[in-house]
Amino acid sequence: MNKIGVFYGSTVGKTKSFVEVLITHLEKENYEVRDVKNGIKGIENFNNLILISPSYGMGELQEDWKSLTSELEKIDFTDKNVAIVGLGNALRHPTTYLGAMKVIYDIVLKKGAHIIGSSPIEGHIFEHSPSIINNKFLGLALDEVNQHEETPIRMERWLKEIKKEFK
Numbered sequence: 001m002n003k004i005g006v007f008y009g010s011t012v013g014k015t016k017s018f019v020e021v022l023i024t025h026l027e028k029e030n031y032e033v034r035d036v037k038n039g040i041k042g043i044e045n046f047n048n049l050i051l052i053s054p055s056y057g058m059g060e061l062q063e064d065w066k067s068l069t070s071e072l073e074k075i076d077f078t079d080k081n082v083a084i085v086g087l088g089n090a091l092r093h094p095t096t097y098l099g100a101m102k103v104i105y106d107i108v109l110k111k112g113a114h115i116i117g118s119s120p121i122e123g124h125i126f127e128h129s130p131s132i133i134n135n136k137f138l139g140l141a142l143d144e145v146n147q148h149e150e151t152p153i154r155m156e157r158w159l160k161e162i163k164k165e166f167k
């Protein structure tokens, strides 16, 4: 398997903590992890990518990701497997739940990415999410604020699926 690039942004730290757990489920020699506050230089060198953003504002990208939008839009994602992860708060933001996932999705899809790793909406209590396609979240949907205890099982189930698709 080619190296997996794990790129995340985190303002308050929940996403950072999640990433620390996530990488314990990846083989040591097989991934590189980057906090996007340090940029996304080299992202084009990975054929397997996990892109992770919490939602801020009204379902928008986390601030570091946001400042990288135009750079991200210039990357050619053709033939790359891209799995997206979103963290949000369904109780506080029930109508823009996990919106940042859709922002990443739209950018990378337009640039040819093969997007993998949808996840079920069952178990999430919210009114509306921009990040639902064909009745599923387009990536791994997590609410570390209200459903922290669900995260390990959601993550493990999802990882099993995306590992099958990474090449």
Ligand SMILES: Cc1cc2nc3c(=O)[nH]c(=O)nc-3n(C[C@H](O)[C@H](O)[C@H](O)COP(=O)(O)O)c2cc1C
Residues within 6 Å of the ligand: 009, 010, 011, 012, 013, 014, 015, 016, 054, 055, 056, 057, 058, 059, 060, 087, 088, 089, 090, 093, 096, 097, 098, 099, 144, 145
């Ligand atoms: C100002 C603000 C706006 C937010 N907007 C949304 C939102 O629109 N949708 C959502 O699902 N979560 C929203 N959240 C919740 C965050 O995504 C959630 O707390 C996340 O775990 C933060 O991740 P971080 O600690 O890595 O920064 C918002 C949080 C704040 C403080």
